[in-house]
Amino acid sequence: MIRLDFEAPLARFPLRIRADLGAPVTAVMGPSGAGKTSLLDAIAGLRGIASGRIAIDDDVLVDTAAGVRVPPQRRRVGYVPQDAGLFPHLSVRENVLFGARGATKEVAHAIEALEIGPLGGRYPGNLSGGEKQRVALARALATRPRLLLLDEPLAALDVPLRERIVPYLLRVRDEWATPMLYVTHNVGEARALAGEVLLLEGGRVEAQGAPLALLATPGLSREARAGIENLFEGVIVTHDAGGGVTRVRLAGGLVVSVSIAAERAVGSAVTVAIRAEDVLVATEPVRGLSARNVYEAVVRGIERGPGDAAVRCAVRPDLQEWLARLTPAAVAELGLVEGSRIWVAVKSHSVRLASAPPRREAKAAAPGTAAP
Amino acid sequence: MSWTRRLFGPACVLSLLAAGPCASAAEITVFAAASLADALSEIGKSFESATGHHVVFNFGASSDLARQIRAGAPADVFFSADEAQMDIVTRAGLVRPAERVDVLSNTLVVVVPARTPRRLQAPSEIASFERLALADPQAVPAGVYAKSYLEKVGVWSRLADRIVPTLNVRGALAAVESENVPAAIVYRTDAATSSRVAVAFEVPRAAGPPIVYVMAPLAQASGPARLFADELASARATRVYQKYGFIVLTRT
Amino acid sequence: MPTREEWAVVLFTLRVAALGTAMILPLGVAAAALLAGRHGPGRTLLDTVFSLPLVLPPTAVGVVLLDAFARASPLGRALAEAGIQIAFDWKGVVLATSVMSFPLLVRSALTAFEEVDPRLVGLARTLGCGPLEAFFRVTLPLAWRGVLAGSVLAFARALGEFGATVMLAGNIPGRTQTLALAIFHEAQIGHDERARVLAGVTVVLAFVTLWSAEVVGRARTRRAV
Numbered sequence: 001m002i003r004l005d006f007e008a009p010l011a012r013f014p015l016r017i018r019a020d021l022g023a024p025v026t027a028v029m030g031p032s033g034a035g036k037t038s039l040l041d042a043i044a045g046l047r048g049i050a051s052g053r054i055a056i057d058d059d060v061l062v063d064t065a066a067g068v069r070v071p072p073q074r075r076r077v078g079y080v081p082q083d084a085g086l087f088p089h090l091s092v093r094e095n096v097l098f099g100a101r102g103a104t105k106e107v108a109h110a111i112e113a114l115e116i117g118p119l120g121g122r123y124p125g126n127l128s129g130g131e132k133q134r135v136a137l138a139r140a141l142a143t144r145p146r147l148l149l150l151d152e153p154l155a156a157l158d159v160p161l162r163e164r165i166v167p168y169l170l171r172v173r174d175e176w177a178t179p180m181l182y183v184t185h186n187v188g189e190a191r192a193l194a195g196e197v198l199l200l201e202g203g204r205v206e207a208q209g210a211p212l213a214l215l216a217t218p219g220l221s222r223e224a225r226a227g228i229e230n231l232f233e234g235v236i237v238t239h240d241a242g243g244g245v246t247r248v249r250l251a252g253g254l255v256v257s258v259s260i261a262a263e264r265a266v267g268s269a270v271t272v273a274i275r276a277e278d279v280l281v282a283t284e285p286v287r288g289l290s291a292r293n294v295y296e297a298v299v300r301g302i303e304r305g306p307g308d309a310a311v312r313c314a315v316r317p318d319l320q321e322w323l324a325r326l327t328p329a330a331v332a333e334l335g336l337v338e339g340s341r342i343w344v345a346v347k348s349h350s351v352r353l354a355s356a357p358p359r360r361e362a363k364a365a366a367p368g369t370a371a372p
Numbered sequence: 373m374s375w376t377r378r379l380f381g382p383a384c385v386l387s388l389l390a391a392g393p394c395a396s397a398a399e400i401t402v403f404a405a406a407s408l409a410d411a412l413s414e415i416g417k418s419f420e421s422a423t424g425h426h427v428v429f430n431f432g433a434s435s436d437l438a439r440q441i442r443a444g445a446p447a448d449v450f451f452s453a454d455e456a457q458m459d460i461v462t463r464a465g466l467v468r469p470a471e472r473v474d475v476l477s478n479t480l481v482v483v484v485p486a487r488t489p490r491r492l493q494a495p496s497e498i499a500s501f502e503r504l505a506l507a508d509p510q511a512v513p514a515g516v517y518a519k520s521y522l523e524k525v526g527v528w529s530r531l532a533d534r535i536v537p538t539l540n541v542r543g544a545l546a547a548v549e550s551e552n553v554p555a556a557i558v559y560r561t562d563a564a565t566s567s568r569v570a571v572a573f574e575v576p577r578a579a580g581p582p583i584v585y586v587m588a589p590l591a592q593a594s595g596p597a598r599l600f601a602d603e604l605a606s607a608r609a610t611r612v613y614q615k616y617g618f619i620v621l622t623r624t
Numbered sequence: 625m626p627t628r629e630e631w632a633v634v635l636f637t638l639r640v641a642a643l644g645t646a647m648i649l650p651l652g653v654a655a656a657a658l659l660a661g662r663h664g665p666g667r668t669l670l671d672t673v674f675s676l677p678l679v680l681p682p683t684a685v686g687v688v689l690l691d692a693f694a695r696a697s698p699l700g701r702a703l704a705e706a707g708i709q710i711a712f713d714w715k716g717v718v719l720a721t722s723v724m725s726f727p728l729l730v731r732s733a734l735t736a737f738e739e740v741d742p743r744l745v746g747l748a749r750t751l752g753c754g755p756l757e758a759f760f761r762v763t764l765p766l767a768w769r770g771v772l773a774g775s776v777l778a779f780a781r782a783l784g785e786f787g788a789t790v791m792l793a794g795n796i797p798g799r800t801q802t803l804a805l806a807i808f809h810e811a812q813i814g815h816d817e818r819a820r821v822l823a824g825v826t827v828v829l830a831f832v833t834l835w836s837a838e839v840v841g842r843a844r845t846r847r848a849v
Contacts, residue, residue: 046746072749073757079750085743089765098761099751143751436812460814503712508795511813536712536794539812547794551695552711 006052015203023195030200040149045072078140080150084132086124093120100142110138148180252318257292257348278350279324291345299340398596403437405453406540411616433540435511448597451587454513458586476585477619482573489570495525505536505544505556514541518557520581561617637802641782644722656733678727682787716793721785725778736770773841780833
């Protein structure tokens with residue numbers, strides 16, 4: 001549990017944060033200049049606070065009233081900045097080992113999990129953006145931090161690269177059990193990773209809650225909303241060249257049709273992405289529609305925002321939740337309410353395939369699925 | 373035209389209301405040996421109040437002054453501590469030999485800091501000092517004289533690498549005043565001006581090298597400047613020189 | 625061509641400058657490290673004090689040093705008792721040239737340290753480094769070229785120092801006479817030709833040192849990302 005209750009002066013307004021964060025991953029979101037990076041800096045000890053208290057579980061990092069101020073090097077907080085921040089004069093290996101005073105098991109684990117072993121002797125100048133971020137993550141993990149701070153770690157990467165790193169982040173979340181504070185503009189990332197979102201505006205906490213709930217919050221920009229994608233893990237089942245479709249079985253058993261992607265081997269793992277605004281909703285069984293993917297579903301909830309609505313649909317057979325973005329007019333016209341029986345439809349062209357990292361157990365990686 | 377000369381006209385008008393004549397007051401530049409600083413300043417001040425002309429002094433090592441004059445410095449009168457430097461200026465055609473006057477002589481003394489006075493019994497004891505400050509013995513008259521004396525008493529070779537050469541004789545004096553150097557050889561007249569040094573040994577005039585201060589107006593000097601040159605060899609000046617301990621050579 | 629004695633003067637000048645630069649290197653780096661990244665009146669004050677010799681007339685600095693180290697001063701007396709001679713001694717030359725060239729080193733090092741991305745230093749802190757460790761493991765390795773360029777500049781300045789040197793150490797041939805002092809001396813006694821020869825040597829030396837400083841300093845902009 002991260003307990004924040006402090007005030008720190010910023011250039012244009014004071015940063016006033018009061019929040020208790022208990023989720024394994026908390027996404028910190030908000031417009032530029034809202035104080036997100038300053039929040040991370042305050043927790044890491046790189047920025048002083050004027051008054052207040054910051055604590056992780058029972059360890060107080062700073063308490064102005066009690067005169068406690070733990071210096072950054074003793075806070076055991078790992079930091080992954082936006083541009084990786086690798087030390088240019090050190091090799092990858094030296095970067096990763098930088099703070100790891102002899103904790104070799106942890107170091108080996110981090111190097112293996114982030115698959116940066118082969119990069120060992122190279123220098124940051126010769127790494128791709130994705131490689132740099134993975135090294136920066138490993139470097140932070142090697143110090144066995146009790147909290148990880150990530151400042152828009154994927155912002156500098158292009159979209160395909162971004163989603164290839166997300167699985168690594170998921171792996172870190174699941175294997176390390178280290179709480180993470182993840183600053184991002186991207187709602188899709190927040191949804192994929194975070195159990196909770198902290199929304200900042202003008203240095204203050206505007207809202208705190210489940211990622212979906214925040215869609216209703218006026219604070220989100222159009223661009224942020226536009227990035228919402230439904231992400232699923234799946235396996236390539238078959239290619240139908242004549243029909244122009246590739247079939248992918250999702251984790252829960254549902255099989256979706258994607259426009260032909262013959263370069264991916266049958267049996268290889270993929271991440272399937274469907275944008276919320278590409279999901280059509282019907283209140284009657286669909287007939288004579290070109291869409292290849294039509295499934296029965298139930299409305300679990302509707303989140304409304306200004307001029308926007310998001311419908312959570314539990315899709316049979318496994319009731320995995322999809323998000324469909326509709327206009328409030330459509331919601332009203334269709335009379336959608338919680339519990340409504342609906343059909344969701346998606347064109348195979350609207351289903352995107354992204355790579356997943358090769359499974360460590362099954363080393364049969366197909367070409368084109370190398371780690372980014 | 374210099375800045376001061378430009379104000380000259382209005383100043384003249386103003387001072388006509390005050391006492392004293394003002395017409396055609398000249399500026400006279402005198403380059404003189406450093407050891408003459410006190411005596412000449414006094415002579416210059418009397419001259420100024422008597423004639424209304426303005427005297428500007430440049431005191432320094434005679435060798436340095438001779439160099440400056442040869443390089444074209446605007447001097448009207450040159451008062452050198454030795455003949456060698458006056459010869460240099462004469463050879464350069466800047467002084468007419470007939471206008472040279474041997475004005476003064478001096479004697480050398482060994483000085484030590486006043487805080488730790490001592491008296492040497494013989495010149496050979498000079499070699500006992502850890503270091504000895506002299507005006508640069510390669511060219512400055514005071515140093516040249518001192519070196520010649522030290523060679524004469526057979527002490528120079530032992531002392532040579534312990535010499536601290538200074539820019540001029542007053543620099544040697546200052547080195548002892550600040551106690552940075554244990555002893556120096558300066559003119560007797562210099563030692564008399566300072567309360568922070570004590571005389572450890574006086575070089576008898578007969579034993580020491582012949583010291584002659586030569587003075588001459590420069591060939592291009594103006595009337596008022598020549599007036600001052602005459603003043604420097606006058607009976608009035610003699611009294612001032614004697615007050616400061618110089619040996620006066622001119623017969624007036 | 626310089627005579628054998630004159631080459632000895634050249635050698636003496638080079639050695640004194642090298643020794644002085646070596647002495648002020650740790651001091652200058654420490655001073656720059658102290659100032660780097662800080663703001664406020666304290667920094668401005670220290671920055672100004674360290675830069676004074678750059679702007680003051682060297683003779684003024686010489687007077688101050690002479691007063692501080694003269695036999696009559698407490699410091700001077702203590703040193704004299706310990707048998708250490710500063711004024712009119714080669715050690716005085718090293719001291720005078722070091723004081724005069726110190727600001728050049730500090731300013732170059734300061735610029736180099738402040739060019740290092742402060743976020744990198746912050747990251748080192750989160751990775752467990754105290755301020756000193758972060759300085760030695762991140763700032764200094766990334767800034768070393770700037771420090772080196774500053775040292776070469778300080779060395780060049782020490783080669784040419786005159787005013788403070790002549791006041792504190794005097795112009796004693798064979799003991800404290802550097803190239804700059806020798807040129808003055810030769811001119812004073814009318815040996816203009818020797819003065820010109822020596823001046824020529826200083827031009828060559830200055831050229832070589834400044835060229836090196838340029839090369840080293842330029843190379844530092846080609847840093848790895």
